[in-house]
Amino acid sequence: MPRGERPLGPEDTALLRFAGDLRRLRDQAGKPSYRELARRANYSPTALSDAAGGRKLPSLALTLAFVRACEGDATPWTKRWRELAAEHALPLHPNAPYPGGVPFTEHDSKRFFGRECLVEQVVESVKAKPLTVVVGPSGSGRTSLLQAGLLPALDDAVVITPAKNALEDLARVLTEVFDDVTEEQLADEFRQDPDHLRLRVRQHRPGLVLLVDDFEKALDQDDFVAALARCPHVVLAVRADHRDRLLEKSLGGTEITIEPMSADQLRRAITEPAAKIGATVETAVIARLVADAANQHALPLVQQALVETWRRKRGMTLSLAGFEESGGIEHVVARAAEAFFETLTDDDRRAVRRVFLRLVSVQRNGNAQRRNRRLDVDPPLLDLLAKARLVTLTEDGIELAHDVVLRWPQLAAWIEEEGENLRTHQQLVTAIELWEASDRDPLALYRGARLRKAKDLGDFLTVQERRFVDKSVKRETRRSTALIAVMAVLLALVPGTVVYALANERKLTEAHDRELGGKAISESEALMEQRRPYADKYALVGYKVYPSAEAEKVLRLANAVARGIPFTGTPKDDADVLVGPRGELAAVTDEDGTDRMWGLDEDRAVPGKRFAEHHRVVKLAERRAVTKDATGRQHLWSVNDANDINYLAPLPDRFQVLDISADGSRVVGKIGGAVELGLPTPDTSERGVLLDLGDPRRPRELPIPVRDAETVALSQDGRELATAAWDAAAGVTTIEFWSIGGTFERAAPPLLQPVYVRGITYSGDGRWLAVEHSPESVVEVWQRVPSGTPVLRAKLDSALRYGARVSFSDDDRVAVVRDNIFEVQQLYTTDRRADRLVYVVGHGNSTRAVYRPQFHDFLVRGGGQDPELLPYQLDSGQIIKKMCEKDGARLTDSEWVKSFGEVERVKVC
Structure with a gap:
């Protein structure tokens, strides 16, 4: 009989109350045994019991595993854990290498880098x-x-x-x-x-x-x-x-x-101060901070995030676990915002609300974005907001200090409340830009329903915007008076004349914009086909002048082509390109048939070392690669970066890898005859094995629990295995899920599919599962339910019956590549159908799309034979922002005149 839990006693401390609430959460879930919780959470019963023991604060990962195993909501528990962790964090040691939220002083000169x-x-x-x-x-x-x-x-x-x-x-x-x-x-x-x-x-x-x-x-x-x-x-x-x-x-x-720090400068500012005192910063932490803050004036936020990570350091290492426990820049901003907001009076809070909402724009897709504006706001309030690192005061105006400010819960709630007004305001801003570009043509002023909605914006309007609305009101008044005076005469003389005149006036500007925008889009497409520059600039003109779904599609593609990442030097035409899980490394085949590692930055590739002669990479994970030599034997390598690759060990004789976990901890495959994914394998001498790479030079073998599994897949953390076994007589594939520990245990009920399953893909967080059918190449996306049967959420079909390569982003988007077709769909955890965000023909080229969380884009193979990768950004607002920041948005005067003649130049930034 299992031993009962140790009583907590009086819950007179925050830690004991935290532990008590974890126990009550378990009670609400039916009080499952800790052995049952361990099966659900992939943690040992002892670790889960200790988490609710009240003696020490459990890690964030363990806490969330406990909560999810009890089917609780992770979001409030994450917030509560971080508040408690801040109380229990180690005090800042005098030798801390970062100043935190205060400026560097003369005494800090030896750790002032970048x-x-x-x-x-x-x-x-x-x-x-x-x-x-x-x-x-x-x-x-x-x-x-x-x-x-x-x-x-x-x-x-x-x-x-x-x-x-x-x-x-x-x-x-x-x-x-x-x-x-x-x-x-x-x-x-x-x-x-x-x-x-x-x-x-x-x-x-x-x-x-x-x-x-x-x-x-x-x-x-x-x-x-x-x-x-x-x-x-x-x-x-x-x-x-x-x-x-x-x-x-x-x-x-x-x-x-003072320009924002580049990625290299920011890396030095992060790593060099720690190195001065013998500390190290994990590469994953550097990558996260560089992705969040490079080319932005965000160094104070980075310094504060590093201080919080230092409080949670492991020995003398600033680890990813400590960084995630601290909440990173997002938690720094949220804590600063809450602290600042608490000090304000009700009137000041209303003023801050107005300021924040006027610095936000809502795009047609519903996404909120920062915007830079000139506001008529009391300088003392702006100074306080800048001091709290919530806004940045620039020569051009004011903007929110960082994208993470948009995720501050209070601001997110305000944005949701005022969503309609924000969209109306964004349309007004665009109208004013067109009015200014047309030399203040009266026809470009507002009227009708748009004017009535703009007049209701009130506090959203700046002085310039209010002037535009007032001019529109005056013109509307004069126009109405004139119409009333001549209406009777016109109707008596020529019925329909007035109606025609009004409709024609409304259409003039729209027709002009449509013609100019269409010409710019056509020019962009022609330049892309010829692989010539300026395609993205023309696409931006077309999108700004006449926004449409087609213009947005061309803008995304032109931006991806303009930022294409070539592999210069020795790679051969149509070379194999295999990209690592986070898009930071790629293996590309050289002319002689040997693969070389390349380091990938935002829009460039840097060559690294080659593998042994005639070794080709068949699977690439974080810090691990599996290669195949000229004889077909497969080998294991460590890959720390493009210039740091080391041979570890040969894999078992006749072993053929089927999948490797993204973190490189486990490999699954078959030992026996030839293996071809997506086809039944009648060779009964084959056996499936899983190799645990805890000691990579001596991998530990575990037999797969399903002997006749034709298709297998590992979760990205290597903790779960999915197997698919085909029953030809019944015409059914059984997909089973297994938790991997010392042995295999069932992780969820089996999933039956009345088709042959060719491929299975896990999302990074394990919440989604993509199942590809054969031979139709239909992809079904299932939502994982803790310890329950998956729920079908999307069915992605295509006219092209070709093998699908599936990948997920970290924000519920799924990318599918079929031969030269690349598409991205937005998934929902309700009955709402998935939304197709991207569908591009001519790109993909039989290579899996890889999502890069540090740049929020997908890497897709180019359409030609060149081993080129295209960074495909879905957020058109981010595309425009980056183009304008790098001064890469404006066409030269000669290009404009050559394409559009004497038409007034359109302001794109």
């Missing part, structure tokens, strides 16, 4: 000119640059941070520089004659450089500005939204803009 080029640029400017102005948006690291970058790099420098009385702040700092003078004496000198500062510097410290932080706070203090303007060496750091005020002062000098 800005070396910028520091050198400013130092060179100081040597060449008296005045250097450093401009950057909020969160760009201006203070860190001055304190930890420039101060140590210059031979003689001081930092001044002015406030309400800048001259006194200046005098206070310089008292430590000049001997035998008091703060009051210096301040009086500078008030009487600002030139005294220049004279003192020249006489006593001619090489002194004044580094002025937050200069925008003193722009209105003319005596302070005049004193600095006369000095021989000055660096002014100014927030970008105050640049226009700075230009009004006509100070001259060299202007240097």
Whole structure:
């Protein structure tokens, strides 16, 4: 008889209450035994019992496994676990390599990385000119640059941070520089004659450089500005939204803009500080942070996420487990937003709500996106939002600090409440852009139903937008008055004339836009066929002028072709290309029939090492590859990156791999005769085996529990095996699910299919299962139910009866490649039919599409013989944003005139 649980006693601590609620969740689920929970959760009974023991905080993964095994909702438990983990996190050690949410100081100079080029640029400017102005948006690291970058790099420098009385702040700092003078004496000198500062510097410290932080706070203090303007060496750091005020002062000098950190710079900022104290950061953590923050002014958020990960470090390693437990950048932003919101009054909360909603746009597909806008908002409120790292203040306006702000629950709720108004507002913004592009043509003003909806937007409108609506109202009023005056006459003279005139007026602008947009789309398609540049720019013009499903389709494809990743050098025509699970590595066949590893970045490939001669990769996972040599023998390799591949061991004689888990922990295959996927194998001497790669040089063999399984698949974490056995007499395939431990145990009831099953594919989180039928190549997608029978959610058919290659994204999308057809469908956990998001002919080329979570796109094989990969981004808003950020959206004047003649240029960004 199993031993009962140890009583918790009084639940007088947060940890004990957490454990008590886990126990009550188990009671609500019917109080299954811990052995039964272990079968559902793939954790040992002891681990699950300890999770509810109240002695220590279980890991997030163990907690969520417990909750899911009890059929609970993981979302509130995740939030609660992180709140509890923050209380139990280790205190920040003095040797922590990251400053967190505060700027770097002079004492942090030895761990200030990633800005070396910028520091050198400013130092060179100081040597060449008296005045250097450093401009950057909020969160760009201006203070860190001055304190930890420039101060140590210059031979003689001081930092001044002015406030309400800048001259006194200046005098206070310089008292430590000049001997035998008091703060009051210096301040009086500078008030009487600002030139005294220049004279003192020249006489006593001619090489002194004044580094002025937050200069925008003193722009209105003319005596302070005049004193600095006369000095021989000055660096002014100014927030970008105050640049226009700075230009009004006509100070001259060299202007240097702080650009966002590139991926390489951000990697250095993450890894080098840890290396300084002998710590390491796991590659997966680096990849996640680089994907989230590269080319954005998000370094403060990265630093805070790293500090939280440091609190949860394993030894001296910042691990992915610790990073995920901390919640990453998303949790940093959510916690900052909640803390900031709690300090506000009701009026301030309503003001913040208005600001946030005006920085959001909702696309036609319902997705919310950040947008940069100029808002008439009280500066103190904006300063507080910027200080909390919730918004970024730029020269062009204001925007949310990061995409994760959109996922803050409070903002997500506001967006849902105001969805219709946000969509109406987005249409208004587009209309204003077209109105401006048409030289404010009155025909482009609003009228009718669109005008009535725009008038109801109220607080959503900026001054410029309100001006457009007012002009539209005035024109509508004049037009209505004129129509009333002539209506009777026109109707009496020519019935139908007025109706025709009104309809014709509405159609003029639409016809013009449709013609221009169609011409741009046609030009884009022609350029893509010829593999010439500018195809994506023409597609963007067509999409902006006349948005439609077809224009969006061409924009996505043109962007993918423009960003195509070629494999230059030795790969042969029509070479095999096998991409790793996260799209970070690829194996490509060289001219001599040997595979080479390549490292994949966002839109380029870097060659790495080759495998042994004539070895071809047949399966590629994280850190593992299976190759086949010229004799057909298969071998196991470790693959840490493109330049770090090492031979491990030969696989058993006559072994043929059928599947490998994405994490590289297990391989499943058959030992015996030749294996051809998708066909029954009558060779009774064959046996199915699973190889556990815990010790990769000596894989442990486990016999598969189903002897005659023709099709097998491993879950991506290697913890579950699916087998499909065909009963020819009954015409039924039985799919069974097995939890893998020391032995195999059933993970769910069997699934019967009245067809032959050719392929099975798990989603990354195990929530979805794709089953491919043969010979029709129909793909059914099933939703996994904990310990229950899967539920059919989608049936993906095609006119092309060709083997399907299925993959999943991490947001419930499924990609299917059939020969040269690539399609993506959105799945739903209800009876709603799947939505087809993409259907492209000419791409795919018999290679599985790979979803890249770090870039939110799919890698698809190009349509020709070249071993090229296309990064296919589904979110048109992100495509436009990236094109505009890289200044890759605007056609040159010559290209525009050549294609569209004297038509007014369309503003695309």
